[in-house]
Amino acid sequence: MSFARVIHYATSILCCNKGSMDLLELYRKVFRRFEISEDHFWYIVRKCPRFAVVKNAGACDAASEERASDCTVVAKTSLRICKNYTKYECGDCQELHLCKYFVYGNCRYGKGRKQCKFSHDVRSEHNYPLLRECTLHELHEEDLFLLLLQNDPSLLPEVCSHYNKGSGPYGACTFKATCTKVHICQHFIQDDCRFGHRCKRLHTIDDFGRRMLEERGLSGEVIHDLPFIYKNVYRLNASVSYPEREAAVEPIARPLMQNEERTEICLHFIRRNCRFQDQCIRVHFNLPYKWEVFDGEGWRDLRRMEEIERAYCDPRNTHSPGSRPVDFLTMTRDSDPVRRLSTASSVTKPPHYILTTEWLWYYKGDHENWIEYGKPDDKQRVTSVASRDLELAFLTDGSAEVTVMKGHRQYYLSFQDMYQRNPKHNTKRRVRRRPRFVSITEVENKIARGMEQDVRKAHRYHQLEFAEIS
The missing domain is CATH 3.30.720.50 (Signal recognition particle alu RNA binding heterodimer, srp9/1)
Known part of the structure; x- marks a missing residue:
């Protein structure tokens, strides 16, 4: 079983369910295809930038005691539609070259004899490498388009903030029926509307909004799903991606490992002088880096650690060498998660600290x-x-x-x-x-030089102490 296959399948399920789903419901659907453990699935959702996890009434945070059953998973992507492509001002960029109306599902040229000036080919020479790099190349077109609609802020009009203020059928919006923004209840989008079906604000797209959106080129299917898409846009804006933080909600079953917080290598142990020994809150290892793989029960050391580290330090590399390479972008090997432990960043310590990570x-x-x-x-x-x-x-x-x-x-x-x-x-x-790469030989040399300096300092100290006694 490959993590990439699980991520692709989970993304497809989310897109088929209007871009989001309750966490446990998503797990149950994925489990029907892949017999993945709850811990492994939680690891994927928590670490993969394809997903955002939010509480049903707002973003999950590190202090939350809410259970996983109270959370929703939303599909994410960093891909965008190039704004300059249709202006003929872009040659080669890292954004998709596609007709915006094709994404909306309503390009009039694509349906008739006259061919559209802009690409309707998601697998074009320009687009396919971008999709592959983001592992979206196997996604169905309609799923990809929904993913873009809820992630690319340039594709949809904003929700009218003036409509959500004041009284009357148009709130405080002075443009009323001619407004080019969407008139919909902001609290409905935020999942915290107290009035439900009795709310004075719209919870669907009305006839005025539909005509405005159709003029912008959106198809009827997209307009029908817009309330759900706007909910997901709000959730994505409210969430914080998991690669930038530790755990946020209680794991589905048990923690991935008991001592997950011990991820920094002890600088003092490397120099053979950690006074805390087994009670140290940091990891004791003889190198300033440590590569580990999770085998379903716990983390164990990877072989050829120096070789993996050398490859990782070169920014050109996305994989380590060998028959079972580590994927540096997803931090996996085969279907198993991989992590790299390291010493403290060099910018957090004074210059005389050796073997910090630069x-x-x-x-x-x-x-x-x-x-x-x-x-x-x-x-x-x-x-x-x-x-x-x-x-x-x-x-x-x-x-x-x-x-x-x-x-x-x-x-x-x-x-x-x-x-x-x-x-x-x-x-x-x-x-x-x-x-910056540091070889095992360089580590040993730095430790030897550091120990020599320690001996010289101790010798000078004892000389001074002896002189005072004399």
Whole structure:
């Protein structure tokens, strides 16, 4: 059984159920096809960026004591429709080149003899690699389109905030029936409307809204599902993706492992001087990194750890070498989850601490190469921020957005989806955070030098102590 197959199947189920589903109901449907354990399924939903988990009345948070049965899973994607494609202003970018009305299900050119100027081919030479990179290449068209509608903010009109204020059939909206935003109850979308069917606000799309949406090109099927889609849009905006936090709701059955919080390697143990020994809250290991695989019962060490680490430190690599490679993007090997433990980030410790983990930040260049922030590109241009700056910002707020300058151009780097965006041209580049490679030999040499320094310090201390006694 492959985790990728489970993720694809769960995504298909969600899209067939208007983009979201109760967590336990989704698990039951997935279990009919894949006999996956509750722990493994919880791990996938919690760690995979394809899914957001929210409480039925709002976002789950780390302090929540709600059970998994109170939560909803919503399908996510970072893919977007390129806005500049239909303006003939985009050559090659990391966004889909598709006709917007084709996604709406109502392109008039696609149905007649006259061919549409814009692509209706989700598997085109430009689109297919993007779908494959996001593991969406096997998704049915209608499922992909629903996924885009509830994730791409440029595709649907906003909910009218003025309609949700004041009294009267149009609330405080001065445009009334000519408003280009959707008139629907905001509390209904947030799943907290106290009035239910007695509410004065709309819980469906009325005739005025339908005509406005049809003029925008939306098909009748999409318009019918819009209340559900807007609910999912709200849930996605209210949620926090699990890669940026630890657990949020109680696991379906039992915790994945008893000591899951012990994920930082002890710097003092590496130097052979941890005074807490077995009581230490950190992991005791002889390297500043540790690769482990979950075998269904617990975490166990992977073989050829240095080889895996060497591959992982190169931002070009998405897999480790060997017949059973580790997938660095999904952090799995075959169907089993993989994790990398490490020492504290170098930016959190003084410079004299040895064997901290130095994280380097890269963006994808124009020629499939990866360029470290703060280093010159092929045209000798340098970004305004370096790896250390980004690492500090990332540890301060893992969901923040950082402004980056390169020459006269301004970019925004989002830690949440790890993309660098150019707001002027609406293009984006992938970003990766990888550690600097440290070999086992280098670790041993650094430990030896550190121990020599400790001996010299102790020797000087005893000399001073002897002089005072004399």
